Amino acid sequence: MRSKVESALPYGLLAPTLLVVVLLIVVPIFQAFLLAFQGSDGGFTLAQFQKMVHDTAFLDALKFTFLLLIFIVPLQIILALAMALLIHKRFRGHSIFLYIYAIPLAISDLAAGIAWLSIFTERGYLNSILHSLGIIDKPFLFLSYQNLPAVFGTIVIAESWRATAIVMVILLAGLEVIPRDYFEAADVFGATALKRTLFVVLPLLRPSLQNALIIRTIFAFQTFSVVLALAGRVIPVLTGEAYYWYAANRNPNVAAAYAVLVMVFTIFITIMYFRLLKTTDAEAGYD
Amino acid sequence: MESSLAISRGAKRAPIAWRHVRDQVGLYGAAILLALWTLAPIYLIALSAFSTKAGVSAWPKSLLPTNFSTDTMQFFINSKGVLQSVGNSVVVALLTIAASLLLGAPGGYALARFRFKGKQTIQLSFLISKMFPTAILSVPLAVTFLQLGLYDTVWGVALIHTAMALPFVILLTAGIFVGVPRDLEEAAQTLGCTRMQAFVRVVLPLALPALAAAAIFTFVISWNEVFAATIITLQHRTLPAQVLSSLNDSPLYYRFAGGFFMIVPALIFIFLIRKYLLNMWGSVVR
Amino acid sequence: MAGIKFDSVRRVFGKTVASNDVSLEIKDGEFMVLLGPSGCGKTTLLRCLAGLERVDGGRIYIGDRDVTDLAPRDRKLAMVFQSYAVFPHLTVFDNIAFGLKMQGRPKDEIKRRVQEGAELLQLQDYLARYPAQLSGGQRQRVAVARGIVMQAQVLLMDEPLSNLDALLRLQMRAELKRLHAEIKATTIYVTHDQVEALSLGDRIAVMKSGRIVQCDVPMNIYDDPASVFVGGFIGTPPMNFLKGVVSAEGAPQVVVGESRIAPTPAQTPALAARRGQPILLGIRPENLAFASSAQRNTLRGHVVVVEPLGSHKLLTMQVSGETIKVSVPPDQSVASGNDVWLHFDADKIRWMDAGSGDTIH
């Protein structure tokens, strides 16, 4: 009797969570597909997708989503790597710096966007600095549709600033599990700091780097409120369009079509992720 | 650095000391530069949020708090819907913490303590749903919520946030419970505890600090979530939803004050759980 | 009355049979030691008795209660864990009092019994401390005290001394023996340290691969091992085994290399039944002595290594192509390279079946 209860216990403990996951994630996924593919008569239709694709903002949204990803992810990783390697040196006071670098972890993309807005806006701090240095005499419009590359740049900077902290923490956690002997061995054999980083640290850190790369790629598809805060709809992105179609155009069907698109991209990358994970797990004995 | 000193001990002293100084300067220089990069936007948004309304549109601006004032913040806090939205945000976050810990912690415990069929699959599905763009599911959910009467309620938002947070909470708590040695629990059982009593008297006290950190992690997820909260609500906005939905028709100083207001908890929470940063955030966000 | 009875207890982990139909009876107040190599199923048996592991077959009784399906708390036993399992968030006092509090005892009784337990294990000065502020040995004693104050009729200890240094171990061993004499709980004590087993146990159950291969009083386990496995596991160094053949005709004798060994009259009939068959001769190192010349029951040996160990000299020798250990008095003059005669009494010999390894009686 008791053993039966015992063996059912884990399932019982997991049941509520699984129920929530099914009700609030799995079911809505199907609903999203229904909304996106179902016509008003209840039959299958591609009308929503046609509407989505023919919208003027669609191609731009697709383009900018991928462009942002291509610029933001590497920048984040380089910055984060620098921070993680520095902290890993455990110099005096490193914990204060760790705290500082980690602060953006808990800052929303909306707040991050607004913070950078105070810098890039017409009468913002960047223009003020440039002015006091004598480089410009009237404000440069970083956020105007006339300067699209500049707008794009501000978004890249703001989003990199925010998400670098996440990557930094992933990489640092990865560094911590590498036995310090390896680094010390490199030192003993007379490796320079640069060589040590290139030939010892980075290869050992590869699993974490891959992890960070893919996770950030997945979340880059959801970039949304940073863009909204800085550029409004000057730079459209996929998630932002879903928001517009739902909130402004009151059209949940096209919004769902965007949602399905983002989901498909995510699933694709997730599959790649687990493929990679399988190989790296075998390689990295310590992970 | 120490080892390089050790190796060349006995060699000429002065050049070594020089190298040491140079290394230190480089190290701290880089660290400070990166710290400035991280802190500058926070400082500047604070500066904007604590200046006069006129100061926000002044040109050119000073980088020092020359026109410090609480006008802007006061204006923001007294703006229509803001206080209410802050209240909503807090309520939603607390509901999310309660729901995701009450639902998720038992699951995490099960993953930590039992071997059972399908465990791998379940673990994998949490890993996947952790990466899934859950917020985007608020589009179809909004339609359902309308029918269920959950649309535009804190309950509805909390529900979505719970779904978003649960995979994290499960994996976090599983890690936490793995960290509490199982034989402590068994010892309690041989000393007269039921399973439940052993959990409450031994496991819970030991896991509490880490669970608190997990709760804060959950709070941050909920407090920061914008997309779902904006889609699901109309009148009963959370703070980010309130700020986002009024981005286009609000003055800059309102936005700056709002941005700063959202950042403050971040500073506090990261400080509170700084001990758990690496093994919590570092292992779970990936 | 709290005897313990395992009745064909079975526990399987995947392909590993950790407990293979174990049957064992332990008398009330007895100190039973479970001894065996790592992974033989000692802990599993204990955990089955404590209710921390479910059994896949068989029944377990404490006294005349069938406890097989009871929760751990209802089995009324106390257990000392190998890893101490001292609660880090409670003081020493609260750790020791934990079980009593769970029973809802009155405050003054708890206090009195904790004091008594602490005194018994010399922990009075540490009652207010947290486990992190204690040494390993002190934590160990807290774990023992926590079990003992329960005054349970059954006390289980899983390698309680394994994490201590040699000296502390020696002290604690004596303490445990004194303690058992005092409280007389039916005790099962798991160890893979045979010295502990021999010194503490009223009886020893030797386990191998999930089975009990011999259960007897310590001296019998040592003198009369039931098999090559037991003889080879117990004793430092363990029993020596030499291959021989029972002579085909005449009075039964065993041919080992060039020597002929005559059994005692008691052993003769068993050997007579195995004429012409191979057999194993088992002899303990301390039962071999130097002899000046070839006599009845001598073996020719070649000394390979001499290790002076203070109380005796340990020799590694070659006898009829096999390596054996011999223990001689410290003043015995011997050097490596010597060829010597080794003598022994026939009644110290144990004969084992060359195939199964079981002792022949």
Ligand SMILES: Nc1ncnc2c1ncn2[C@@H]1O[C@H](COP(=O)(O)OP(=O)(O)OP(=O)(O)O)[C@@H](O)[C@H]1O
């Ligand atoms: N929970 C488990 N899951 C799978 N196999 C287990 C489990 N517990 C024990 N085993 C296996 O059962 C066998 C017996 O284990 P047990 O812990 O009882 O050995 P032991 O005699 O106590 O060893 P030691 O002296 O090393 O403590 C071992 O082969 C072990 O690998």
Ligand SMILES: [Mg+2]
């Ligand atoms: Mg064991």
